[in-house]
Amino acid sequence: GAVVSQHPSWVICKSGTSVKIECRSLDFQATTMFWYRQFPKQSLMLMATSNEGSKATYEQGVEKDKFLINHASLTLSTLTVTSAHPEDSSFYICSARGGTSGEQYFGPGTRLTVT
Amino acid sequence: AQKITQTQPGMFVQEKEAVTLDCTYDTSDQSYGLFWYKQPSSGEMIFLIYQGSYDEQNATEGRYSLNFQKARKSANLVISASQLGDSAMYFCAMREGTQGGSEKLVFGKGMKLTVNP
Numbered sequence: 310g311a312v313v314s315q316h317p318s319w320v321i322c323k324s325g326t327s328v329k330i331e332c333r334s335l336d337f338q339a340t341t342m343f344w345y346r347q348f349p350k351q352s353l354m355l356m357a358t359s360n361e362g363s364k365a366t367y368e369q370g371v372e373k374d375k376f377l378i379n380h381a382s383l384t385l386s387t388l389t390v391t392s393a394h395p396e397d398s399s400f401y402i403c404s405a406r407g408g409t410s411g412e413q414y415f416g417p418g419t420r421l422t423v424t
Numbered sequence: 425a426q427k428i429t430q431t432q433p434g435m436f437v438q439e440k441e442a443v444t445l446d447c448t449y450d451t452s453d454q455s456y457g458l459f460w461y462k463q464p465s466s467g468e469m470i471f472l473i474y475q476g477s478y479d480e481q482n483a484t485e486g487r488y489s490l491n492f493q494k495a496r497k498s499a500n501l502v503i504s505a506s507q508l509g510d511s512a513m514y515f516c517a518m519r520e521g522t523q524g525g526s527e528k529l530v531f532g533k534g535m536k537l538t539v540n541p
Contacts, residue, residue: 341527343527343528343529351533351534352515352531352532352533352534353469353515353531354531355528355529355530358527358528400467402467402469404469404529406527412471412474413527413529414471415461415468415469415470415471416468417466417467417468418467418468418469420467
């Protein structure tokens with residue numbers, strides 16, 4: 310149990326375009342989902358926390374107008390990188406909190422390359 | 425101030441030997457949780473072990489054990505009988521506050537473990 314999926318697993322897009330990443334909890338309801346970014350050989354940095362049905366809480370320094378987060382249901386959160394630039398190229402990982410233990414379960418990540 | 429410190433950038437260990445991965449943390453909270461995750465080259469974050477600040481016993485999960493020294497604020501991961509598949513990045517993380525409150529995880533910089541045959 311406690312499986313989290315992400316789609317797509319990797320994506321290449323052109324500079325200036327937008328790309329949407331989906332995070333789904335497959336076998337539990339996730340009241341809270343988290344979005345992280347990881348640059349090569351670095352640690353995970355929390356970008357934002359999203360709660361179902363409410364606005365996401367962004368970490369300091371993360372542009373909320375650039376990284377749009379929608380937590381439309383208890384099993385789905387989406388991250389949209391708008392007007393992507395090469396410096397947005399990174400590994401984006403989501404996690405979902407839920408189930409009986411309330412622990413965080415991580416998705417497999419999405420590798421974004423902006424050309 | 426850095427909340428999670430992992431000072432070892434990389435370690436090498438022979439297969440079947442035990443290895444200790446260091447982690448120190450900084451918090452003023454009385455209630456917190458400590459986690460270790462493994463990240464293979466595929467990128468997936470794999471949960472290994474959890475230690476609550478009020479847990480009196482050191483956590484163990486199979487070949488993984490957590491050497492929790494509260495006074496020293498350290499939470500070292502011990503992997504017994506290393507296997508080739510243990511080669512990966514390892515991250516120590518902390519959640520401050522009680523479960524159901526602040527759920528944010530703060531990660532250390534990670535360290536790379538290489539298991540040699």
